[in-house]
Amino acid sequence: MDKNSFVSIYFTQNKLLIVKLNKSKKGVDIFAAIDLPQGLIQNHEVKDVKALADVLKSIWHKLKIKEKSIGIVIPEFSTFTKAMDLPKLDREEINEAVKWQAEEYIPLDPEQMLLDWRIISEKPEGIRILAVAVGERLLKGYVAASDAAGLFPLVVETPSLSLMRLVGDDEDLKMVIYFSLDEIIIFILKGQEILTSSVIGASSSSQVLSSTIARILRYFEETKITKIFIGGVPGNNAYVSDIFNNFKIPMEKLHIKISGINENDFQKYSIPISLQYTNTSEPTDSETINLLPPEVITKYKGKRFGVQLWGLLLVTTLIFVGCLMALLGTYFYLLQGLSKYKNISSLSDISYQKSKTASDEIKKVNTLADVTLKIDSVTYYPQEILNNIYKYKPEGVAVLSYTIDLEKGLIKIKGLSAGRVGLLEFKNKLEEGEDFQNVELPISSFEQGENIDFDMSFIYSELISGQTKK
Structure with a gap:
């Protein structure tokens, strides 16, 4: 389970539900429900991105939330879920096969659809996939508002995916009924x-709910549903009793052991709470589903890289200042000690032990001075080396992370290139320049035609030549 810290936001038509768990994920730190201006979200689509961004900014300010990373849950009614059987294929082939089948089963324009999938089972004859799709325009409204509010989306999920974590993954056939603020979500697991799902309005009558459940049960009448899990806050007190009286299937409330929230509030916030336990892997991970748009991933990779670089420079500076203070303290300590002996007429009166102690102290000062000078000499290396690399980087190539071996002068970078031409141009420019040598780029990097993830290594000439940079 990924322990990345983030805040869950569950968007409904009229409210936002916000949750953040503590570091151990065993207790709730923050939970809040915020009313949205009428008409801001209509038919599950954001109508005013700027207004929603202003609401999010205000929430973060009022609740004094420092965490900027977020996970988003979009309304279930706006999404489509489908399980598919495929032969054994590699990642790229699965992508194409899922998109092809999605055109047949999912009523969205393929050009205006965002889709992700995960492998749910594997057999010798093939694999079974769970795919989830959403309209691109609808999803980007929520993501764009979050971005405009200065927040960093890590994951986008549907309510049913979140609720699955609260039920367990045993092979028994189960029905989940969740009463959200503006919709009732029903699915078989x-x-x-997710074998099938249905969504009706939160204000639907008990008869409509019962008929929807009956229709689903008829479809699965050959296999027995062992239990119905009930969660959320029913808008009608008759809902739960009618379900039990009509279908006589054992029922159980959704629940997990967690502190900092009472049972009623847990039911209301079940979905954003469950999102806190998700793995925030990128959509390229075949074990998870994440509907985050690809361009958002690329954007925040760059932002995270900038934060990492700033942190590296800050740590290096603090180490340098610490060593310098220690050096000055030791110097003044020795100066004070030596002043005690300036009136002694002969060094022969000083014992061998005192002489040895002073000598040892001087050696320590020299060693500490050497360490300080070495740290000082490399303090600006990361930025200067990056500047030299960026001299040769063409448009369409992004450097996402790097490592530097100061002893060997070896630099390794990871990056993303829009295409092969730009990546090859980057490699050739590094080789032609005087700053770098022994540029190595695996030929496998050119297998993809676009959006190429690559690893490259080379030697920084000034590091191995022994030159000192200040």
């Missing part, structure tokens, strides 16, 4: 697979 087996292991990690």
